[in-house]
Amino acid sequence: MNMEQQVVIITGAGSGIGRETAKLLATMGKALVLVDFDDKSGQDTLHAVKEYHQQAIFVQADVSQSNDVKKYVDAAKETFGRIDAFINNAGVLSPPTLLGDLEEETFDRIISVNLKGAFLGLKYVLKEMEQQQSGVIVNTSSAAGIQGQPYLGGYAASKHGVIGLTKTAAMEYGPKGIRVNAICPGGVRTNMTKGLASSPEENGPLRRLADPTEIANVIAFLISQEASYVNGAVVPIDGGLTS
Template identity: 55%
Template sequence: MLHDKIALVTGGGSGIGRATSLKMAGYGAKLVIVDFNEAGGQETVRLIQEQGGEAIFVQADVSKTEDVQRYVQAAVDAYGRIDVFFNNAGIVQKFNRLADIEENEFDRIMSVNVRGVFLGMKYVLKVMEQQGSGSIVNTASTAGVKSEHSASAYSASKHAVVGLTKGAAIEYVKKGIRVNAICPGGVETALTKGVEAAFLSGGYVPEEVGNMRMGRYAQPDELAEVACFLASDRASYMTGSIVLADGGLTL
């Protein structure tokens, strides 16, 4: 499905990013793993190599222009092209009502979740346009299509990811580049383990948090399959699609 494709993955050191990187490698892609956490990123590379795949790691802060330029250049230097970009790195906010969100917390969320996604696309799109081909998959969230209680900053950031996805899809549809987004709901990762406790501390727990519609949280591998499909030529007629993979959470 991704045989001999060059795939660049941000947030590849854990969770959905790691699961998708391993899955892409299994489908024949060569990986460039990007993460702020060097230990996590190097571990993903090791796991890929153990299963017979090929990968390199680049440590980066996705909200910094120079770091983004560096990881993009590292991919081009190593492999000559970027066929797939899984623009996945993101963080969650401290759950609070809007008036209680600290300004530096709002800035932190926007810096990683919006600026990071924007910068990644900005510099990867330049490479893909020169190639005349490419597939970008952004990680949004169910919070990108409906707001979450006590998470207005996070919801705003993921709504922005949806907007960036649709905008880029329109602008590059005639350039051989597809841009889609995946919207996970509850996923069992290190990033989301503290969500329920955080809601409790804020005095409000949405009904669906403790009892997902399917009766469970998603496994990262399940989201990885969706991301791989969108990245691959099997989704050749899809661009600007905002794909919900949420176990019915938004129904």
């Protein structure tokens, strides 16, 4: 492998923002470690990026489980020798419901994947980056991490937590040469949001949902040298929804 080639882990790589980010980074010559809970969708993304003749592997993992997180981190190290960038992106959404009607089991699952999963990814990837004294991380939060989200209370809570983790990690690890930022997409056209009805007004001033490629472009910038002084940032990509 070319030592100039950036090694990137992407969780939630099987669909949506994760898949489009993987495809974009493949066109830019990155070496990729693709992670997803769903084996088939993850393999589909692997096949898609292989069309660009880039080095890539897929690791099936549940990001809410420590052993699975260690598995994808170890796979990255064993295959490529280092981790230059980490797209901490895996997440789940629940059917819209009033907070008082939200089932405890559903809340636990959302927090487990969206918040604990983000924490575990940070925990184990930061250890590797600290040894390298370099690295960049992009955590996927949400517009619901900046403001309240009616009928998606558990999701909003988890994404607010991701921002807290991001700001803390940026302060702790910036002196060690590691940058940590968060993106906050608004409505994005993905399988995860397909069942959520919304009016144009609810999508913000641009009156439309984002395409996943529009989110991927910002991620690609944040892990690049062009963003070398961006650390601890919470970047809305929501068409002005949270303005």
